Amino acid sequence: MRVAMIGSGYVGLVSGACFADFGHEVCCVDKDPSKIAALNRGEIPIFEPGLAELVAKNVREGRLSFTTELAPAVRAAEAVFIAVGTPSRRGDGHADLSYVYQAARDIAAAIEGYTVVVTKSTVPVGTGDEVERIIREARPDAEVAVVSNPEFLREGAAIADFKRPDRIVIGTEDERAKAVMSDLYRPLYLNQAPVLAMSRRTAELTKYAANAFLATKITFINEIADLCEQVGANVQDVARGIGLDNRIGAKFLHAGPGYGGSCFPKDTLALIKTAQDHGAPMRIVETVAAVNSQRKRAMGRKVIAACGGSVRGKTVAVLGLTFKPNTDDMRDAPSIDVIAALQDAGARIRAFDPEGMAAARAVLTDVDYARDPYDCARGADALVLVTEWDLFRALDLPRLKAALNAPVVVDLRNVYRPDDMKRHGFTYLSIGRA
Numbered sequence: 001m002r003v004a005m006i007g008s009g010y011v012g013l014v015s016g017a018c019f020a021d022f023g024h025e026v027c028c029v030d031k032d033p034s035k036i037a038a039l040n041r042g043e044i045p046i047f048e049p050g051l052a053e054l055v056a057k058n059v060r061e062g063r064l065s066f067t068t069e070l071a072p073a074v075r076a077a078e079a080v081f082i083a084v085g086t087p088s089r090r091g092d093g094h095a096d097l098s099y100v101y102q103a104a105r106d107i108a109a110a111i112e113g114y115t116v117v118v119t120k121s122t123v124p125v126g127t128g129d130e131v132e133r134i135i136r137e138a139r140p141d142a143e144v145a146v147v148s149n150p151e152f153l154r155e156g157a158a159i160a161d162f163k164r165p166d167r168i169v170i171g172t173e174d175e176r177a178k179a180v181m182s183d184l185y186r187p188l189y190l191n192q193a194p195v196l197a198m199s200r201r202t203a204e205l206t207k208y209a210a211n212a213f214l215a216t217k218i219t220f221i222n223e224i225a226d227l228c229e230q231v232g233a234n235v236q237d238v239a240r241g242i243g244l245d246n247r248i249g250a251k252f253l254h255a256g257p258g259y260g261g262s263c264f265p266k267d268t269l270a271l272i273k274t275a276q277d278h279g280a281p282m283r284i285v286e287t288v289a290a291v292n293s294q295r296k297r298a299m300g301r302k303v304i305a306a307c308g309g310s311v312r313g314k315t316v317a318v319l320g321l322t323f324k325p326n327t328d329d330m331r332d333a334p335s336i337d338v339i340a341a342l343q344d345a346g347a348r349i350r351a352f353d354p355e356g357m358a359a360a361r362a363v364l365t366d367v368d369y370a371r372d373p374y375d376c377a378r379g380a381d382a383l384v385l386v387t388e389w390d391l392f393r394a395l396d397l398p399r400l401k402a403a404l405n406a407p408v409v410v411d412l413r414n415v416y417r418p419d420d421m422k423r424h425g426f427t428y429l430s431i432g433r434a
C-alpha cells in the first residue's frame with residue numbers, strides 16, 4: 001500500500017520506517033526543509049535505538065522517502081497519516097491543534113481518489129470530527145474517511161513497540177476504511193496483536209485514558225515510596241508484592257523522581273481540560289498531575305537534606321539528564337526541576353548524560369558538562385543519579401568514591417543496593433527504602 005506520513009517527528013518517523021519495513025511504500029513529509037535534507041543525507045534528527053539502521057535499509061530498498069512536498073505524497077497515497085505535534089497550548093494546557101488542522105487543510109487540497117486520513121497524533125476527543133469537517137468543507141467532492149489510530153509507542157523502545165504492540169486501536173465506523181487499516185496492519189497479525197475496532201471518539205479517548213492511567217500508577221507508587229521512607233518499609237518489595245496480583249500488574253510500579261517526557265505531562269493536562277470543559281472533572285488525574293510536578297522539585301530538597309541541609313557553594317554531580325534512558329529527549333525531564341532547586345539553593349552543577357547533553361544545553365543554564373561519570377563526580381560534594389542509563393548501573397564504586405569530595409550519593413532510580421553502598425562507605429539515599 002502507499003502511505004503518506006505528514007510530520008516526520010518522533011511518531012511519524014518511527015511509524016513511517018516501520019510501515020516501510022512491512023513492505024508498504026511510505027513517503028514521510030515535513031515542512032522543515034533542514035529536517036528533510038538531513039533525512040535525505042541519512043541523518044536521523046532524534047536518538048532512537050535501531051531507527052537509523054531501519055531508515056537506511058528501507059530507503060536503500062526504495063520503500064521509504066522524504067519530502068517537503070505534501071501534495072504529491074498525498075495524491076499518491078491510499079492512507080494519509082497525520083503525525084504532527086500537539087504540544088500544550090501556552091496559558092491553558094489544552095492541546096494545541098493548529099498543526100493538525102493545518103495538515104487537514106493541506107491534505108484536503110491535495111486528495112485524489114478514495115483516501116483514508118488517519119490521526120496518529122494524540123488528539124482530544126472530537127478532533128477527528130473537526131478534521132473531517134475541514135476536509136469535507138474544502139473538498140465536498142472528496143471520497144474520504146477520517147480514522148483515529150492512536151500510537152502507544154515508548155521512546156527508547158519505539159520500534160519494538162510498533163512491531164509488537166499490545167493492541168492496535170482503530171477508531172472508525174466506515175467499513176471501507178476498516179478494510180484499508182486492516183491491510184496496513186496485516187503484517188502484525190502474525191504476532192497476533194489484537195485489533196480493537198471502536199468509534200473514533202472512543203479511540204481518541206482511549207489514548208488519553210491509557211496515558212493518564214499509567215501516570216496515575218507511577219504517582220501512586222511514588223507516594224507509597226514516600227510513606228515507606230517514613231515507616232521503615234521497602235517500596236520495591238511493596239511493588240513486587242502488589243504487582244504480582246494480575247489485577248494490578250507489575251509494570252509501571254518503579255518509584256522514582258516523577259514522570260516526565262513528551263506524553264504523560266502534556267496528555268494528563270489535556271485530559272484534565274477536556275474533562276473540565278465537559279463538566280466531568282477527572283479529580284484523580286488532576287491530583288496526579290499536581291503531585292507529580294511538586295515531586296520533581298522535592299527531589300532537589302532530598303539532595304539538599306543528604307548534604308546536611310545546605311548546598312550553598314557546593315558542587316553537585318548529576319548523572320542522567322534525559323527524562324528516561326535511551327533517548328536524547330529533555331522534554332519535562334525531572335532533571336530540569338532537580339537542577340533548578342539545587343541552583344536556587346546555591347549549588348554549582350556538573351552533569352553528564354550519554355546522549356542528552358546537546359539537548360540539555362538548550363534548556364539548562366549554568367551547568368558544567370563532564371566527559372564521563374567519574375569526571376562528573378570529580379571534587380563534587382554529592383552525586384545524584386537522575387536517569388537510569390545502563391552506563392550508570394555498574395559504576396566502579398571505589399573509583400567513584402575516590403573522585404568525590406564527599407561520598408554522598410542520592411539515587412533517584414534505586415539502581416544500587418543500600419547495603420552495597422554502605423559497605424563501600426557511601427552516605428546513600430534512594431527512593432522509598434529506609
Ligand code: UDX
Pocket residue numbers: 151152153154155156211214218251252253254255256257258259260261262263264323324
Ligand atoms: C509513554 C507511554 O508509555 C507510551 O505508551 C505513549 O505512547 C507515550 O508516553 P514515554 O513517554 O516514551 O511513553 O516513556 P515511558 O517509558 O512511558 O516513561 C514515562 C515516564 O515515566 C518517564 O519519565 C519514566 O522515567 C517514568 N516512569 C515509568 C517511572 O517513573 N516509573 C515507571 O515505573 C515507569
